[in-house]
Amino acid sequence: MDDLVTRLRVALPADAVLTDPDITGPYAHDMASFCAAGTLAVVVLPRTVEQVQHVMRTATELRVPVVPQGARTGLSGAANASDDCVVLSLVKMDRILEINPVDRTAVVEPGVVNATLSRAVAEHGLYYPPDPSSWEQCTIGGNIGTASGGLCCVKYGVTAEYVLGLEVVLADGRLLNTGRRTAKGVAGYDLTRLFVGSEGTLGIVVRAVLGLRPAPPGQLAMAAEFPSTAAACDAVCAIMERGRAPSLLELMDRTSVRAVNAMTRMGLPETTEALLLAAFDTADPAADLAAVGELCTAAGASQVVPAEDAAESELLLQARRQALPAMEKIRSATMIDDVCVPRSQLGAMIDGTAAIADKYDLTIGVCAHAGDGNTHPVVCFDAADPDEARRARESFDEIMGLGLELGGTITGEHGVGVLKKEWLARELGPVGLELQRGIKAVFDPEGILNPGKLF
Amino acid sequence: MDDLVTRLRVALPADAVLTDPDITGPYAHDMASFCAAGTLAVVVLPRTVEQVQHVMRTATELRVPVVPQGARTGLSGAANASDDCVVLSLVKMDRILEINPVDRTAVVEPGVVNATLSRAVAEHGLYYPPDPSSWEQCTIGGNIGTASGGLCCVKYGVTAEYVLGLEVVLADGRLLNTGRRTAKGVAGYDLTRLFVGSEGTLGIVVRAVLGLRPAPPGQLAMAAEFPSTAAACDAVCAIMERGRAPSLLELMDRTSVRAVNAMTRMGLPETTEALLLAAFDTADPAADLAAVGELCTAAGASQVVPAEDAAESELLLQARRQALPAMEKIRSATMIDDVCVPRSQLGAMIDGTAAIADKYDLTIGVCAHAGDGNTHPVVCFDAADPDEARRARESFDEIMGLGLELGGTITGEHGVGVLKKEWLARELGPVGLELQRGIKAVFDPEGILNPGKLF
Numbered sequence: 059m060d061d062l063v064t065r066l067r068v069a070l071p072a073d074a075v076l077t078d079p080d081i082t083g084p085y086a087h088d089m090a091s092f093c094a095a096g097t098l099a100v101v102v103l104p105r106t107v108e109q110v111q112h113v114m115r116t117a118t119e120l121r122v123p124v125v126p127q128g129a130r131t132g133l134s135g136a137a138n139a140s141d142d143c144v145v146l147s148l149v150k151m152d153r154i155l156e157i158n159p160v161d162r163t164a165v166v167e168p169g170v171v172n173a174t175l176s177r178a179v180a181e182h183g184l185y186y187p188p189d190p191s192s193w194e195q196c197t198i199g200g201n202i203g204t205a206s207g208g209l210c211c212v213k214y215g216v217t218a219e220y221v222l223g224l225e226v227v228l229a230d231g232r233l234l235n236t237g238r239r240t241a242k243g244v245a246g247y248d249l250t251r252l253f254v255g256s257e258g259t260l261g262i263v264v265r266a267v268l269g270l271r272p273a274p275p276g277q278l279a280m281a282a283e284f285p286s287t288a289a290a291c292d293a294v295c296a297i298m299e300r301g302r303a304p305s306l307l308e309l310m311d312r313t314s315v316r317a318v319n320a321m322t323r324m325g326l327p328e329t330t331e332a333l334l335l336a337a338f339d340t341a342d343p344a345a346d347l348a349a350v351g352e353l354c355t356a357a358g359a360s361q362v363v364p365a366e367d368a369a370e371s372e373l374l375l376q377a378r379r380q381a382l383p384a385m386e387k388i389r390s391a392t393m394i395d396d397v398c399v400p401r402s403q404l405g406a407m408i409d410g411t412a413a414i415a416d417k418y419d420l421t422i423g424v425c426a427h428a429g430d431g432n433t434h435p436v437v438c439f440d441a442a443d444p445d446e447a448r449r450a451r452e453s454f455d456e457i458m459g460l461g462l463e464l465g466g467t468i469t470g471e472h473g474v475g476v477l478k479k480e481w482l483a484r485e486l487g488p489v490g491l492e493l494q495r496g497i498k499a500v501f502d503p504e505g506i507l508n509p510g511k512l513f
Numbered sequence: 514m515d516d517l518v519t520r521l522r523v524a525l526p527a528d529a530v531l532t533d534p535d536i537t538g539p540y541a542h543d544m545a546s547f548c549a550a551g552t553l554a555v556v557v558l559p560r561t562v563e564q565v566q567h568v569m570r571t572a573t574e575l576r577v578p579v580v581p582q583g584a585r586t587g588l589s590g591a592a593n594a595s596d597d598c599v600v601l602s603l604v605k606m607d608r609i610l611e612i613n614p615v616d617r618t619a620v621v622e623p624g625v626v627n628a629t630l631s632r633a634v635a636e637h638g639l640y641y642p643p644d645p646s647s648w649e650q651c652t653i654g655g656n657i658g659t660a661s662g663g664l665c666c667v668k669y670g671v672t673a674e675y676v677l678g679l680e681v682v683l684a685d686g687r688l689l690n691t692g693r694r695t696a697k698g699v700a701g702y703d704l705t706r707l708f709v710g711s712e713g714t715l716g717i718v719v720r721a722v723l724g725l726r727p728a729p730p731g732q733l734a735m736a737a738e739f740p741s742t743a744a745a746c747d748a749v750c751a752i753m754e755r756g757r758a759p760s761l762l763e764l765m766d767r768t769s770v771r772a773v774n775a776m777t778r779m780g781l782p783e784t785t786e787a788l789l790l791a792a793f794d795t796a797d798p799a800a801d802l803a804a805v806g807e808l809c810t811a812a813g814a815s816q817v818v819p820a821e822d823a824a825e826s827e828l829l830l831q832a833r834r835q836a837l838p839a840m841e842k843i844r845s846a847t848m849i850d851d852v853c854v855p856r857s858q859l860g861a862m863i864d865g866t867a868a869i870a871d872k873y874d875l876t877i878g879v880c881a882h883a884g885d886g887n888t889h890p891v892v893c894f895d896a897a898d899p900d901e902a903r904r905a906r907e908s909f910d911e912i913m914g915l916g917l918e919l920g921g922t923i924t925g926e927h928g929v930g931v932l933k934k935e936w937l938a939r940e941l942g943p944v945g946l947e948l949q950r951g952i953k954a955v956f957d958p959e960g961i962l963n964p965g966k967l968f
Contacts (some may be wrong), residue, residue: 272756301727
């Protein structure tokens, strides 16, 4: 290890190489619960592409594992340290290099914070849609590594759709350019897309060309109360089947509504079984909301409350954004699942999750990016109670099994990391897994890049 | 070869195995000019996944190359036969298996014709956007293999964005499922996207889950005449910079306008140096066209003519669709290029192409998906004149070189095939090429899938 640190310091400034355990401690893990983390050897904070290349060359020579990190807001342990690894934090590479309103592109370093980029492009009348809940902390590099989603995906899609080209430092320190700066391009296999969601297992993204959209008009939201989650899911299906294009379509079940009220005193309606939030950023959002309100009423909504203005709309969104932190207060611990099903199966997924909660005698609250069929069941339990913790883990797995049965995936946007490795193998099947491992070996023949993640 | 045919017939009906050269002749090549094609051994036309598996198992055992084919409308020779190969035509696997308006998905076999799918989903109020010029002939499998574009990409993107999941027969006959049926999903590396644009070199797509959109309102178009291509390109930049979202934004230069008039007697304005066509499928397309018309006028348009109705709009689109066939009549032969540059470089690309035409004393007409910066320079020449043919080839290459210099790509939507192999290597660079070859080897270790294409 002394050799490792000495070699790293050859091309890195003193303050970019951290070894004091008091300082490096927090770098051991991201925000996922119950994911093992090893004891890291050193944290490096490079500021240039050349420094990243030096780190990778050194790691390859010494056969030392490297764990790339952004803001460590991930929820699957993908950024957790391995034993004796180099944690390669990209947060100091945080420059926005270019914003081009004609090409609708931005060129950024990986450590740029999502919200910083969003605000910078907004000044040019542009919009970078992907908006994970952690958008004030999380970095673009982390978003690319985990293929992040967010609230606006139902209309604007996920991170993958906004990454046009990448500059990547490979495991052996060589530089790879992928993709393009153009609106279209089909020259060879799509390596750019391969890196999105690869959780740092294929290379270190050091620069990204991102696609942008024109800034839409501000959105107007509404809330609809339903006597059952099934009725709310029927409304979701009707809205999407009728060709509506909401910029947000979120569901909160009774547990999550009550948790938000308990934490924030927001005064959401506690008698409702499901609250559906919809928003439009169209030319006439009030008209769109009225049409969607009618569909909600037809599906059985007991009350439909459109926001009067942007401020009221923002309050409704705040309620949704508070759902996960609020449910974390129900018991001492939570496991947040991320199952995505075809939206026609959303009702079956949520009902099935309730049945699993009953079976294991647990509180499992659900909020969902309903328009995308992406549910976040939150299993609440007492970590100090071994039996309850065991039931929590079993229910978490059973929820994923249900998602696969319903034609879904084990992860819509949080990724695999260490949390869902066994389940990834189950979703991919042996042929898919073999090919994925083959690709990994092409990019990282020594297996030093974020080992033990994904598979 | 007798052994090959005998073995193929074991699991394929008699009419699915063609060996008569009079019948198999047309299967030797797609629509690309000047791309070498070999002499095929046999054409197979399977109707089931199991039959495709049998073909691939047989080919692997006998180490025989397999060239997958759709409608052979490709423009890069990617579907051209290799010597002694099996041509694996997927056109008989042409069932639409499912259309789901709630999930906004379709499940199709690879031989479904693009227009057939488009019409089928339209009956459900849905829209499958990718619309290559050959949409009445080309198949979804071919569209996936070549990552096709079309006229509507400027608003709705390319084929890649609509492919959610695939079922693929691998080189050795095993079945692989990739991707998902859900709106979102990030479980493992994105193998689905790897197949899109892979030109049949990684596996045989036998089923696809496609994403659909709600059908937009009908579009309304306009034409603007410009005294120079530079002014027209300025208008394109202004339109996109102002955040406009045209459903079509096409440019035709003087050569292409005159060629269309000569072929169709459409009476397009012959005095114009560049014709810009714009369309909107928004709630109020006339208002959007009026705003865009003002931007055109400000950029120097001499005349702006909005269509009165859908019929007039369709006429304008027809003019654009006729541009390539019309230019094919200028000389005895054409080479159609497909360079895509950042749209801010579109003017430089078109001016540079004109300079190249002057340098080589050739007619090179340009039509372009201007909103995407995707130009189609058409080099017109007499194939019987060796010197002119040589100049044509050199100018074609010089156009690609210019595209790369301007930060673009050698192919926006037509692909690499055999036409642009050398140029793909140049665009990717040695590191990128090595990794692409590594991926190819993971999927096709014996190198039997469409050998000699891409690289």
